[in-house]
Amino acid sequence: MDWECCWSKEEIAPEECPYIGEGEEDLYGSHRRRVVEKCVECPRFKNDLARLKGSGHPLSEVIPYILTEFQEQKAQMGAMLSFLNSKTREIKFLREVGLVLQTSMDLDEVLSLAMTAITAGKGFGMNRAFLLMTDKERRNIRGYLGVGPRDYEEAWRTWEDIGRNNFSLKELAKNFQKTKLNSEKVKFHDILNQLTVPLSDQGHIFNRALLSKKPILVENALNNPDLDRGLARILGVDCFLVMPLISRSRRIGVIIADNCITHKPITLQDMQSLETFAFPVAFALERASLYERLQEEVDKQKLANLKMREQQELIVKMEKMALVGKITSSIAHSIRNPLMVIGGFARTLLKSTPVSDDKRSYLESIVRETRQLEDVLSEVLDYSESLFPVMDLWDLNELVATALADLAGTLEQAGIVWHLELAPELPMVQIDYKQISYCVKTIVSTGLSTMSKGGELRLETLVDGDGVLLRISDSGKLLSKKAQEALTAPFYQTQEMGAGVGLSLCKTILERQGNTLSITGRPGGGNTYSIRLLTRKENI
Amino acid sequence: MAKLLVVDDEPNIRLLYAQELSDEGYEVVTAASPHEAVQRLEADRFDLVVLDIKLKNESGIELLQRIVKERHTLPVILCSAFSCYKDDFSAWLADGYVVKSSDMQELKDEIRRVLAKKQKAAAAGTA
Numbered sequence: 001m002d003w004e005c006c007w008s009k010e011e012i013a014p015e016e017c018p019y020i021g022e023g024e025e026d027l028y029g030s031h032r033r034r035v036v037e038k039c040v041e042c043p044r045f046k047n048d049l050a051r052l053k054g055s056g057h058p059l060s061e062v063i064p065y066i067l068t069e070f071q072e073q074k075a076q077m078g079a080m081l082s083f084l085n086s087k088t089r090e091i092k093f094l095r096e097v098g099l100v101l102q103t104s105m106d107l108d109e110v111l112s113l114a115m116t117a118i119t120a121g122k123g124f125g126m127n128r129a130f131l132l133m134t135d136k137e138r139r140n141i142r143g144y145l146g147v148g149p150r151d152y153e154e155a156w157r158t159w160e161d162i163g164r165n166n167f168s169l170k171e172l173a174k175n176f177q178k179t180k181l182n183s184e185k186v187k188f189h190d191i192l193n194q195l196t197v198p199l200s201d202q203g204h205i206f207n208r209a210l211l212s213k214k215p216i217l218v219e220n221a222l223n224n225p226d227l228d229r230g231l232a233r234i235l236g237v238d239c240f241l242v243m244p245l246i247s248r249s250r251r252i253g254v255i256i257a258d259n260c261i262t263h264k265p266i267t268l269q270d271m272q273s274l275e276t277f278a279f280p281v282a283f284a285l286e287r288a289s290l291y292e293r294l295q296e297e298v299d300k301q302k303l304a305n306l307k308m309r310e311q312q313e314l315i316v317k318m319e320k321m322a323l324v325g326k327i328t329s330s331i332a333h334s335i336r337n338p339l340m341v342i343g344g345f346a347r348t349l350l351k352s353t354p355v356s357d358d359k360r361s362y363l364e365s366i367v368r369e370t371r372q373l374e375d376v377l378s379e380v381l382d383y384s385e386s387l388f389p390v391m392d393l394w395d396l397n398e399l400v401a402t403a404l405a406d407l408a409g410t411l412e413q414a415g416i417v418w419h420l421e422l423a424p425e426l427p428m429v430q431i432d433y434k435q436i437s438y439c440v441k442t443i444v445s446t447g448l449s450t451m452s453k454g455g456e457l458r459l460e461t462l463v464d465g466d467g468v469l470l471r472i473s474d475s476g477k478l479l480s481k482k483a484q485e486a487l488t489a490p491f492y493q494t495q496e497m498g499a500g501v502g503l504s505l506c507k508t509i510l511e512r513q514g515n516t517l518s519i520t521g522r523p524g525g526g527n528t529y530s531i532r533l534l535t536r537k538e539n540i
Numbered sequence: 541m542a543k544l545l546v547v548d549d550e551p552n553i554r555l556l557y558a559q560e561l562s563d564e565g566y567e568v569v570t571a572a573s574p575h576e577a578v579q580r581l582e583a584d585r586f587d588l589v590v591l592d593i594k595l596k597n598e599s600g601i602e603l604l605q606r607i608v609k610e611r612h613t614l615p616v617i618l619c620s621a622f623s624c625y626k627d628d629f630s631a632w633l634a635d636g637y638v639v640k641s642s643d644m645q646e647l648k649d650e651i652r653r654v655l656a657k658k659q660k661a662a663a664a665g666t667a
Contacts, residue, residue: 336621337553339642340556340642341642345552345556347560347642348559371643374641381623382623
């Protein structure tokens, strides 16, 4: 009998079977495999079987049964194989993701990987996912991050990009973290803001999922009277999955996943796969959050240690300065009494020495030099006393007015005109009154020494941010930069100003209390001394 | 002639005070310690005391307190090498405060001021 199909031939030519495709050429010479893989489904073979049945051969009755059974078994095997293949892929994917999740301490890395795995085609292939996390106070569950396209255009663009680049999941996640995470954090701000739910609201779907520790698949939400339509309206989809994230019985948050673009149904298998994935994600999120909090605490501790070290250094410095102050004070007092005796007796002798006496000039020298030494001693003692300020709240306007009243006689004598411009409602400043008063008087005296007879002096107070500014401007000779610097270095001598500690002491006093002193020359002539005092102080 | 008691532990300073204040027309008696000062105050009548604060192992402030307590009409001028005591409230009991200087003009002015004030108060009391 001539058969239509090639099943009876050991070896065939290519034109004898149209069902053998490219890459299957070995089937031409392999009789058994050709029959099992091709002939059983070949329509020509079916025709041959029909012809065989007509011939009355006894086998022709049973062969169709065997063939049907064989085909069913083969189909089942194929389905099983496909299932196993998909599971193998899933296990591989979970292993790959799991490795990163187990080792990462970086919250952003965990988030990027988890959300990429849920939304990428190479992962679970959902269109969109939202992560909601419980807040630090564990009172609410709040929207934290949304990932996915907002519309069709964005979806196709993104998917095209992914298709072109053929990145692995890990690469996709890394790329996402680097280029998209920050923008995605704000992209779904409007939706995320509406997703805050108190943990105490036990009827809410998020809390139901967390309490039952099981995912909840919501379908046909907009038309189902038993479901909360609010959430579906916020998300803009009627089918979504709520996946609880629980780590060691702690409620970490939930993931909402949907197919807002393709509207592909979410299957039971999708749900099961995501459930397997949710555990390592929850654990990694918890660990990364804890690590982040730990880092914050470590940073705080470091800052506290740094501050403590600074305080310790300050204490040591203060102690050193206090010691220097004590020594200086002790030496100065030991010198003052003999100086007084020398100078005093020189004055007594001078009174009784006639003007014509040659030795009178010697006595005058002693009196003059002693006086100078006493002045230096007074400055040194003022300096050592300045190391121990008595801080209190004072009205700077009152201080300035009083200091100027004390100097009124001297100013009038020098023919100086002065102007007071005091800001109303000036905040109180925390200062050592005596020391700041000394500073004001010293600056006014310094200004005075640069002015010829008939100069002008202006004192202004004004609010300056968190402080108060006192500006003292004179119309005197413009000080050179060198002279300005010299004025604030102790015992530095300048041709313009002589030697002393006056302004240097002012600078020390002000800076020790966190305030500042600056000197600037005005282009039109004259100098401005600016004292900036803080209204509030840390412990100094 | 007003009679002054000068209390200072430095002999040269006592000598200087005595010389300068005598030239101003005052009768000057000196004491080297608070103990000696108390003896002088008990033995005689004074119009004013010029008192140093830091005396060898003793404090002029204690003597000041004793004078204020026992002779509240007797004025005291503190004369010290330390300007810081001016802000010490225990020194506020004194009628005047002068920082020691070879130029004794400030002390002389202060003595004149305090004595004039005392005289005025006495006149007001008798009137």
